[in-house]
Amino acid sequence: MGLFLSAVGDSGAVCVRGGGTRWGLGGGPGGAREVSAPVGIMSLQPAEMTVMVGAGTTLSELSDELAIHGLEVGMEGPVGSTVGGTLAVGRSALRRRRVGSIADTLLQADCVGADGAAFTAGGPTVKNVTGYDLCRLLVGSLGTLALLGRVILRTRPIAACSCWLGGEVEPAEVLGSTYRPSCVLWDGATTWVLLEGHGEDIDATAGKLALLGLTEAEPPVLPVGRGRWTGRLPDGGVLEVGSGVVHQPTDAGPPAVPDGIRNLAARMRTSFDPSGRLNPGRDPYRVAA
Amino acid sequence: MAALDVGRVQVGDGARRLYSRDASVIRGGRAGVVCFPETTEEVSAAVVAALDHGRDFVARGAGTGLAGGAVPCDEPVMVVLTRMDRILEVDVARRLAWVEPGVVNLDLSRHLAGTGLHFAPDPSSQQSCTIGGNVANNSGGPHCLLYGVTSAHVLAVEVVLPDGEVLVLGDEDGDSVGYDLRGAFVGGEGTLGIATRICVRLTEDPPEVATLLLDFMSVGAAAETVSAIIAAGMVPAALEMMDQRVVQAVEPFVNAGYPTDAAAVLIVELDGQPAGVADEIRRIEELASAHGARSVRVAADAGERERIWKGRKSAFGAIAVIKPDYYLNDTVIPRTKLAEVVERIYEIVEEQDLIVMNVFHAGDGNLHPLLLFDAREEGVMERVLAAGEEIVRVSVAAGGVLSGEHGIGLEKKRFMSLQFSPADLEAQQCLRSAFDPSGRANPAKVLPTGASCGHVTSLGRLPDGAWV
Numbered sequence: 097m098g099l100f101l102s103a104v105g106d107s108g109a110v111c112v113r114g115g116g117t118r119w120g121l122g123g124g125p126g127g128a129r130e131v132s133a134p135v136g137i138m139s140l141q142p143a144e145m146t147v148m149v150g151a152g153t154t155l156s157e158l159s160d161e162l163a164i165h166g167l168e169v170g171m172e173g174p175v176g177s178t179v180g181g182t183l184a185v186g187r188s189a190l191r192r193r194r195v196g197s198i199a200d201t202l203l204q205a206d207c208v209g210a211d212g213a214a215f216t217a218g219g220p221t222v223k224n225v226t227g228y229d230l231c232r233l234l235v236g237s238l239g240t241l242a243l244l245g246r247v248i249l250r251t252r253p254i255a256a257c258s259c260w261l262g263g264e265v266e267p268a269e270v271l272g273s274t275y276r277p278s279c280v281l282w283d284g285a286t287t288w289v290l291l292e293g294h295g296e297d298i299d300a301t302a303g304k305l306a307l308l309g310l311t312e313a314e315p316p317v318l319p320v321g322r323g324r325w326t327g328r329l330p331d332g333g334v335l336e337v338g339s340g341v342v343h344q345p346t347d348a349g350p351p352a353v354p355d356g357i358r359n360l361a362a363r364m365r366t367s368f369d370p371s372g373r374l375n376p377g378r379d380p381y382r383v384a385a
Numbered sequence: 386m387a388a389l390d391v392g393r394v395q396v397g398d399g400a401r402r403l404y405s406r407d408a409s410v411i412r413g414g415r416a417g418v419v420c421f422p423e424t425t426e427e428v429s430a431a432v433v434a435a436l437d438h439g440r441d442f443v444a445r446g447a448g449t450g451l452a453g454g455a456v457p458c459d460e461p462v463m464v465v466l467t468r469m470d471r472i473l474e475v476d477v478a479r480r481l482a483w484v485e486p487g488v489v490n491l492d493l494s495r496h497l498a499g500t501g502l503h504f505a506p507d508p509s510s511q512q513s514c515t516i517g518g519n520v521a522n523n524s525g526g527p528h529c530l531l532y533g534v535t536s537a538h539v540l541a542v543e544v545v546l547p548d549g550e551v552l553v554l555g556d557e558d559g560d561s562v563g564y565d566l567r568g569a570f571v572g573g574e575g576t577l578g579i580a581t582r583i584c585v586r587l588t589e590d591p592p593e594v595a596t597l598l599l600d601f602m603s604v605g606a607a608a609e610t611v612s613a614i615i616a617a618g619m620v621p622a623a624l625e626m627m628d629q630r631v632v633q634a635v636e637p638f639v640n641a642g643y644p645t646d647a648a649a650v651l652i653v654e655l656d657g658q659p660a661g662v663a664d665e666i667r668r669i670e671e672l673a674s675a676h677g678a679r680s681v682r683v684a685a686d687a688g689e690r691e692r693i694w695k696g697r698k699s700a701f702g703a704i705a706v707i708k709p710d711y712y713l714n715d716t717v718i719p720r721t722k723l724a725e726v727v728e729r730i731y732e733i734v735e736e737q738d739l740i741v742m743n744v745f746h747a748g749d750g751n752l753h754p755l756l757l758f759d760a761r762e763e764g765v766m767e768r769v770l771a772a773g774e775e776i777v778r779v780s781v782a783a784g785g786v787l788s789g790e791h792g793i794g795l796e797k798k799r800f801m802s803l804q805f806s807p808a809d810l811e812a813q814q815c816l817r818s819a820f821d822p823s824g825r826a827n828p829a830k831v832l833p834t835g836a837s838c839g840h841v842t843s844l845g846r847l848p849d850g851a852w853v
C-alpha cells in the first residue's frame with residue numbers, strides 16, 4: 097500500500113488503471129495520471145469466508161486460486177479485468193441470484209482519498225454495521241470518491257453441480273418451477289435458466305422444467321452493449337430477469353436521473369474530492385446500465 | 386408546529402418522557418416536540434419545521450434499538466413513524482413489496498403467508514421492531530448468515546433528506562446507475578434522513594428446512610465445529626451457539642430437550658432443496674462427531690423444530706429469574722477466534738464479579754454477551770461498563786468490529802477510534818455531510834465528533850417479545 101499511496105500523491109489529476117477492459121466507461125479518465133494498484137493475494141481464509149487481495153490483481157488469478165479451495169467471489173468481468181476495476185465499475189455478476197450483488201461482496205477497502213491520505217472503509221468480518229457503509233458507496237463509483245488499493249472480499253462455496261437449461265417458455269413459468277435459480281435470461285422467445293447445487297436437486301428441477309419444454313442448452317452469447325429494462329426488449333436484446341439489466345447490441349443512452357439524485361451525487365463527489373482530482377473525466381451517471 | 390395537524394403533535398411531559406428512551410441502557414436528553422406524521426409530506430414538513438426553529442430532529446420507529454440511536458439529545462423534534470404502518474403493495478411475481486417505515490417486521494412476513502415468500506431479515510425484536518428501524522440499523526438476525534442483513538433486502542427507499550427534500554434512492558429492479566446512495570443510506574442510523582417508503586426484496590420460502598441441535602462438553606469444541614462447517618464450504622441458514630448458563634436458564638421454560646450438562650450447544654438450520662439439505666446434514670454430523678460433539682439431534686418435525694428455536698428465542702426472557710437487569714453487547718470477531726474470545730469474556734466478567742450468558746450468531750462470529758446484574762447494587766454500573774468496554778477492546782484486538790447488527794448510536798461512538806483511524810472517520814464524515822450538510826439529522830450519534838450526549842444506566846424491563 098505504501099508505494100500505491102506515494103504514487104497517488106496529494107495533487108494532480110489521477111486515476112488507477114486496472115485491466116483497461118472498460119476504460120472509456122463514464123467518459124474515461126480525462127487525461128489523469130495513471131497509477132497501478134497493488135497486486136497479489138495477501139490472505140485467503142476459507143473458515144472466515146474472506147480473501148484479502150490487491151486491487152490490481154486480475155479476477156482470473158483470484159478465481160483460479162479460490163477454485164482450488166472450492167470457493168468463488170460474486171464478481172465477473174471481461175478477460176483481463178482486475179478486482180479493483182470490477183469493483184469500481186460495480187456491475188453485479190450474471191449469477192447474482194446465487195453469489196449476491198457485487199456490493200455485498202466488498203467487506204473492506206484500503207483506499208487512498210483525494211487528499212492523498214490512506215483510509216479504510218468497512219471491516220474485515222462478514223458481518224459488520226460499524227459506522228457508515230462506505231464500501232457500498234465505493235462500488236460502482238468509477239474511482240471518483242477514492243482509489244482502491246487493497247480489499248477484503250466475501251467468498252462463497254462453489255456449487256457441486258451446475259446446469260443450463262433453455263426453452264421457449266415465459267420467464268415467469270420458469271421461476272414458478274425453480275427454487276432460487278442462479279440466473280434467468282430471456283431474449284423475448286427463449287428463457288434460459290442456470291441451476292446450481294446438489295446434482296439430485298438439479299435433476300429433480302430439470303425434470304419439472306422438462307414438462308414446460310426446457311432442455312439442456314448452452315446459454316446465449318450476450319451482446320456487449322447494455323441498457324436498463326424499460327418494459328420492452330430491444331432487437332437482439334437479452335434480459336437478465338430480475339436485475340433490470342438488458343444485454344443488447346449497442347449501449348443504450350444513460351438512463352434519466354432526477355435532479356435531486358444528481359445534486360446529492362454531486363455533493364457526495366465534492367465532499368470526498370473537493371478539488372476534483374480523482375478520475376476527473378468520469379461521470380458514474382454517464383453509463384448505460 | 387403548523388406543519389402537522391395538532392392531533393398528531395404532542396408536547397406533554399408524558400409523551401416527551403416516553404419518547405426519550407429506547408430499549409438500550411442509554412439515557413440522553415429529553416424529547417422536544419413529538420410528531421406522529423402519517424404521510425411523506427408530513428415527515429418532510431416536520432423536518433422543515435425543525436430546521437426553521439433551529440432544532441435537530443430524531444426519527445424513531447418502535448424504539449427497540451439497543452445502541453441509543455433513537456435517544457434524543459438536546460430536545461430535538463422527535464419524528465415517530467409508527468403511524469406510517471401500511472403495506473402499500475406486494476408484487477408476488479416480482480418478489481418485492483413497498484411498505485411504510487412503521488410496518489412491524491414480523492407483520493410483513495405474516496401478511497405474506499400463503500404467497501411462498503417472506504421478508505428475510507429476522508432481528509430478535511421482530512415482533513415489535515419496524516422495517517424503518519431495520520433500514521436505519523441495517524438489522525440482522527440469525528438467518529442473515531445465509532440471506533444477508535437488511536441492506537441485501539432493500540431495493541429502493543424513499544427518503545426525506547435532512548433539508549426536507551424527498552428522493553427515491555435505488556431502483557425496484559436492483560442495481561441502478563451511479564453511486565449506490567441506497568446502500569449508503571441503509572444503516573445510517575437516522576443521521577442521513579428519514580425513510581418514508583421502502584421497497585423490500587421478498588425471499589422464497591425454502592422447500593426443505595432441517596434444524597439440528599449439537600451438544601458439546603466445551604465451548605472450544607463447539608467453536609471449532611462452527612469453523613469446520615464454514616471451512617467445508619457450507620453456509621447454513623443459521624448457526625447459533627448457546628452456552629451452559631443459557632441452556633440451563635431456558636430449558637425449564639421450553640422443555641426443548643436441551644442437554645443441561647453440556648458446556649455449549651449449537652443450533653444449525655439448513656434450508657434449500659431436499660438432496661442438498663440431506664447431504665449437508667450428513668456432512669455436519671461427521672464434522673460434529675470429529676470435533677467432539679456428544680450428540681447431533683435432527684428435529685423430526687415442525688413441532689420439534691419450533692421447540693428448539695423457542696429455547697433460543699426465550700433466552701432474553703429467562704434471564705429475569707437470574708438478575709433483574711442486563712446489558713447486551715454486540716461485537717463481531719473472526720469466527721476462528723470464537724473459542725479464545727468467548728473464554729476471555731468469561732474471564733473479564735469474572736474479574737468484574739458479574740454474570741454473563743453467551744447466546745449468539747456463531748456462524749458469522751457475531752457475539753452477544755449478555756451481562757446480568759442488579760442495578761441496586763452500589764457500584765455495579767461501573768463494573769458493567771468496564772466489562773463492556775473490555776469486551777469491545779478484546780473483540781477489536783482479535784480482528785473484529787464494534788457492531789454486527791445493533792449499530793453504534795450513542796453506545797459505541799466513543800469506541801469508534803478503536804477500530805478506525807482519524808482518516809477513516811473523516812471519510813465517513815464525508816458521506817454523512819453529503820446527505821446532511823447542516824448536521825440536523827440525529828446529531829451526536831455514530832461518529833465520535835460533535836456534542837457529547839448520553840450515559841449508560843440500567844434497564845429493568847425488556848421489550849415485548851424480544852430475544853437476543
